[in-house]
Amino acid sequence: MPRFDPRTYKKRIILSWNEFAPKYHSEWASKEIGPFKSTSKLITISGIKKGDFVLDLACGTGVVTKKISSKIGFSGKVVGVDISPGPIKIAKKWNTKKNVKFFVIDAEKIKFDKEFDAVTCQYGLMFFPNVQLVLRKVRKFLKSDGKITVVVHGSKKTAPYFSCISNAVLKFIPEFLPLGTPTVHRFGTKNLLKKEFEKAGFKKIKVYEFNFKYNPGTFQDYWRDYFTNLTTPLKRKFKSLNSSQFIAMKKMTEKNTKKFTKNGKVIFPWRVLILTAVNPKKLSD
Numbered sequence: 001m002p003r004f005d006p007r008t009y010k011k012r013i014i015l016s017w018n019e020f021a022p023k024y025h026s027e028w029a030s031k032e033i034g035p036f037k038s039t040s041k042l043i044t045i046s047g048i049k050k051g052d053f054v055l056d057l058a059c060g061t062g063v064v065t066k067k068i069s070s071k072i073g074f075s076g077k078v079v080g081v082d083i084s085p086g087p088i089k090i091a092k093k094w095n096t097k098k099n100v101k102f103f104v105i106d107a108e109k110i111k112f113d114k115e116f117d118a119v120t121c122q123y124g125l126m127f128f129p130n131v132q133l134v135l136r137k138v139r140k141f142l143k144s145d146g147k148i149t150v151v152v153h154g155s156k157k158t159a160p161y162f163s164c165i166s167n168a169v170l171k172f173i174p175e176f177l178p179l180g181t182p183t184v185h186r187f188g189t190k191n192l193l194k195k196e197f198e199k200a201g202f203k204k205i206k207v208y209e210f211n212f213k214y215n216p217g218t219f220q221d222y223w224r225d226y227f228t229n230l231t232t233p234l235k236r237k238f239k240s241l242n243s244s245q246f247i248a249m250k251k252m253t254e255k256n257t258k259k260f261t262k263n264g265k266v267i268f269p270w271r272v273l274i275l276t277a278v279n280p281k282k283l284s285d
């Protein structure tokens with residue numbers, strides 16, 4: 001079984017997001033459907049206001065960045081950063097206001113000599129191999145009393161869109177991902193999420209819970225979508241299965257989705273957690 005290696009993982013993340021970004025943007029993020037109803041909630045909860053200087057971490061195709069740029073007006077500034085050039089290219093295309101700037105950079109390597117009023121990060125935190133490193137860096141350029149607002153997916157149980165398939169995939173291909181690879185559910189409970197921020201020294205931590213729904217269509221639609229959306233490096237891994245194993249894996253997935261299926265349609269519950277925390281004191285280098 002291969003072991004998790006952050007450098008190889010990041011290379012795969014970049015390849016995957018470069019490939020997946022156009023579909024992610026046009027079919028989900030920009031439509032604000034299912035879990036992406038969080039984008040508006042984040043803006044409200046963050047309290048970002050006119051004139052603020054904001055950093056949007058792991059900004060992807062810029063859906064959060066765009067809302068921030070409207071909120072802060074011309075006297076404010078927002079900087080969006082992401083490790084993958086593909087999403088940033090899309091973000092630049094539709095974020096044309098003068099108060100927005102984008103950079104391709106790994107969140108674990110960010111460095112700014114300016115001070116931000118606020119930091120946001122929607123559905124990015126779980127991808128960082130060393131979250132503590134990122135949070136400590138954030139504390140160096142988020143002003144004292146500045147606020148960070150983070151959005152993450154719930155647990156396997158409360159946001160089962162991913163796990164209905166991935167539980168079956170891992171049964172048939174245990175080495176699908178190297179042992180220790182970060183999962184999207186990594187901070188999927190209030191307690192886990194809160195603890196990570198406490199550990200990094202943030203204060204006044206609050207976690208809000210939202211329960212959205214997402215309907216991918218029928219089971220067939222869900223199944224087809226999964227394979228269409230799989231990026232090339234992951235698609236290759238299915239070549240190790242023979243056809244009867246593949247059929248059995250599909251059957252197992254269908255069984256997993258049964259309890260979310262009504263009148264032929266799969267409707268997934270989708271818990272989303274939004275955390276806010278305050279930097280008690282700007283850290284020095």
Ligand SMILES: C[S@@+](CC[C@H](N)C(=O)[O-])C[C@H]1O[C@@H](n2cnc3c(N)ncnc32)[C@H](O)[C@@H]1O
Pocket residue numbers: 013014017029057058059060061062063064081082083084087105106107108121122123124127128129
């Ligand atoms: C699910 S998308 C979220 C994008 C955007 N925040 C949104 O809400 O639509 C996750 C993004 O995290 C980025 N990402 C993953 N690891 C990263 C890292 N180490 N540093 C910066 N960005 C990273 C990916 O490239 C991808 O664009």
